[in-house]
Amino acid sequence: MVGDGYSWLWNNPVTREVTRCPKRIADLIWSDHHKGGYGSHRVTEKIVEVVPTNMLNIPSYARWFVRMAGISGATAVALGAYGAHVFYRREYPEELKQVYETANRYHFIHTLALLGVPLCKRPKLAGALLITGTAVFCGTCYYYALTGSKNVRQYTPYGGMLLIVGWLSMIF
Known part of the structure; x- marks a missing residue:
C-alpha cells in the first residue's frame, strides 16, 4: 500500500x-x-x-482544560448565535456591535487554545492564564457591548495581558 x-x-x-x-x-x-x-x-x-x-500520556488534571474548552466553546456558540439573531438586528451603535464581534472572536480563538493546554509543559499555569484572560477580556467586552456601560472597560487590557502571558507560558 x-x-x-x-x-x-x-x-x-x-x-x-x-x-x-x-x-x-x-x-x-x-x-x-x-x-x-x-x-x-x-x-x-x-x-x-x-x-x-x-x-502522548496526558495527566488527568490537564484533561480538565479540555472539559473547560467544551464549556467555553458551547458558551461562545450560544453568545455568537445571540449576537447574530438578536443583538445585531437591534438598534445599537455600530461601535458596540464591533466590540461584541471582537469579544466573540477572541472567545472562540482562546477556546481552541485551551484544547492545546494539556500538551504544554505547565498546563495548570497556561490553562489558568487563558481561562482567566478570556473571562476578563471577553467578559468586559460582552458587558460593554450589551449594556453600553463603560465602567468595566478599564479591566479589558488586563484580560488582554493575561491572554498574552498565557500564550507565552505555552512555550516554556
Whole structure:
C-alpha cells in the first residue's frame, strides 16, 4: 500500500488501534458463539487496553482544560448565535456591535487554545492564564457591548495581558 497516498493514515498509531477495534469485538463474539455456545455462562477473558509507547500520556488534571474548552466553546456558540439573531438586528451603535464581534472572536480563538493546554509543559499555569484572560477580556467586552456601560472597560487590557502571558507560558 506504500505509494497509494494513504500511507500516512496507516502509520498513525491511533488509526491502527481504531481499525483493529471491530476485529477484536468480532473475535470475542465469534469465539463465544463457537466455544461456549449460546447458553454458555463461561467467563470471557478481560480485555486490557495497551497504549502504544509513542502516544502522548496526558495527566488527568490537564484533561480538565479540555472539559473547560467544551464549556467555553458551547458558551461562545450560544453568545455568537445571540449576537447574530438578536443583538445585531437591534438598534445599537455600530461601535458596540464591533466590540461584541471582537469579544466573540477572541472567545472562540482562546477556546481552541485551551484544547492545546494539556500538551504544554505547565498546563495548570497556561490553562489558568487563558481561562482567566478570556473571562476578563471577553467578559468586559460582552458587558460593554450589551449594556453600553463603560465602567468595566478599564479591566479589558488586563484580560488582554493575561491572554498574552498565557500564550507565552505555552512555550516554556
